[in-house]
Amino acid sequence: xxxxxxxxxxxxxxxxxxxxxxxxxxxxxxxxxxxxxxxxxxxxxxxxxxxxxxxxxxxxxxxxxxxxxxxxxxxxxxxxxxxxxxxxxxxxxxxxxxxxxxxxxxxxxxxxxxxxxxxxxxxxxxxxxxxxxxxxxxxxxxxxxxxxxxxxxxxxxxxxxxxxxxxxxxxxxxxxxxxxxxxxxxxxxxxxxxxxxxxxxxxxxxxxxxxxxxxxxxxxxxxxxxxxxxxxxxxxxxxxxxxxxxxxxxxxxxxxxxxxxxxxxxxxxxxxxxxxxxxxxxxxxxxxxxxxxxxxxxxxxxxxxxxxxxxxxxxxxxxxxxxxxxxxxxxxxxxxxxxxxxxxxxxxxxxxxxxxxxxxxxxxxxxxxxxxxxxxxxxxxxxxxxxxxxxxxxxxxxxxxxxx
Numbered sequence: 490x491x492x493x494x495x496x497x498x499x500x501x502x503x504x505x506x507x508x509x510x511x512x513x514x515x516x517x518x519x520x521x522x523x524x525x526x527x528x529x530x531x532x533x534x535x536x537x538x539x540x541x542x543x544x545x546x547x548x549x550x551x552x553x554x555x556x557x558x559x560x561x562x563x564x565x566x567x568x569x570x571x572x573x574x575x576x577x578x579x580x581x582x583x584x585x586x587x588x589x590x591x592x593x594x595x596x597x598x599x600x601x602x603x604x605x606x607x608x609x610x611x612x613x614x615x616x617x618x619x620x621x622x623x624x625x626x627x628x629x630x631x632x633x634x635x636x637x638x639x640x641x642x643x644x645x646x647x648x649x650x651x652x653x654x655x656x657x658x659x660x661x662x663x664x665x666x667x668x669x670x671x672x673x674x675x676x677x678x679x680x681x682x683x684x685x686x687x688x689x690x691x692x693x694x695x696x697x698x699x700x701x702x703x704x705x706x707x708x709x710x711x712x713x714x715x716x717x718x719x720x721x722x723x724x725x726x727x728x729x730x731x732x733x734x735x736x737x738x739x740x741x742x743x744x745x746x747x748x749x750x751x752x753x754x755x756x757x758x759x760x761x762x763x764x765x766x767x768x769x770x771x772x773x774x775x776x777x778x779x780x781x782x783x784x785x786x787x788x789x790x791x792x793x794x795x796x797x798x799x800x801x802x803x804x805x806x807x808x809x810x811x812x813x814x815x816x817x818x819x820x821x822x823x824x825x826x827x828x829x830x831x832x833x834x835x836x837x838x839x840x841x842x843x844x845x846x847x848x849x850x851x852x853x854x855x856x857x858x859x860x861x862x863x864x865x866x867x868x869x870x871x872x873x874x875x876x877x878x879x880x881x882x883x884x885x886x887x888x889x890x891x892x893x
Contacts (some may be wrong), residue, residue, distance in 0.1 A: 784881075
């Protein structure tokens with residue numbers, strides 16, 4: 490008698506360094522700062538002029554930058570402040586310091602002030618996020634700024650996350666109000682929300698927005714310059730097939746002129762080529778990388794949604810698959826109600842469906858356009874997918890299949 494055993498041979502998952510494809514992969518990451526910033530000439534000129542008082546050892550201007558995500562605001566800030574600090578080292582009696590926080594996750598002036606205090610302090614003397622009166626936290630901050638002295642530029646990235654005006658009112662006025670006496674302060678606010686400036690009180694706007702720099706979306710030609718600059722550093726020579734950079738730039742321009750998305754796409758295409766041990770990065774890798782990134786965006790955006798929110802997106806996807814988009818909210822509601830009922834759920838209200846569509850629009854998964862037909866026709870919205878149907882279906886399948 491012979492006994493046969495099924496032997497499962499495990500795939501070798503050991504790690505070995507790979508020198509294929511990439512020379513310096515970090516050059517495609519968001520935090521990498523190039524020696525020269527390309528594609529933002531007009532914005533850099535205005536930003537440079539706003540920072541000029543610093544190198545003259547004068548009181549800094551408060552500067553407000555705004556523009557959509559991925560249009561170079563943070564990159565321009567890092568590049569110019571790096572250059573400014575280098576040049577300031579050669580100026581007698583100019584003692585320049587910068588402190589930067591990202592306000593994402595900090596929804597109050599109190600939390601932002603605590604973050605600034607802790608950024609200026611040694612870890613052993615940092616303070617907790619609760620337990621202090623707001624006035625005490627502000628005094629801690631003013632004391633730390635006086636301890637630093639000289640010229641201090643405070644960068645508040647994604648400042649639109651702060652929901653109250655208190656800190657934005659006090660910081661620009663700290664020296665004139667006598668709260669800070671040993672340091673000259675300049676505040677640089679960076680916002681992805683184009684309407685945030687208009688939501689500020691007039692008193693805050695007049696001081697925080699002394700100088701304003703608007704960053705427009707990149708066009709395809711500007712994105713190509715950005716990608717070509719990074720390509721030279723990131724990849725080995727002659728690794729990219731003809732058309733790869735242009736294809737990534739074209740997709741980036743289509744995706745709201747977002748350099749970050751274009752860079753992510755080029756990075757993912759390179760990773761895909763290395764993963765498959767291919768010798769070149771080709772347009773096929775770019776196409777597959779785009780689908781993978783779109784699917785990831787859908788999954789990340791709606792992972793924590795209720796089933797109702799996911800079914801609203803699924804309803805719009807069905808309409809798109811049948812070439813019935815852009816679709817009005819009432820048509821999506823009808824499709825959603827059918828999906829929800831088929832899955833044993835009581836449909837939510839029209840208002841809730843509108844809320845879900847608004848959130849999906851903010852996430853960049855769909856786009857919504859409002860129409861006003863006047864008194865007779867009224868207002869209504871039309872919606873369509875920003876991602877491909879296949880990417881959305883794949884993302885929804887991953888989430889719904891994982892739901893217990």
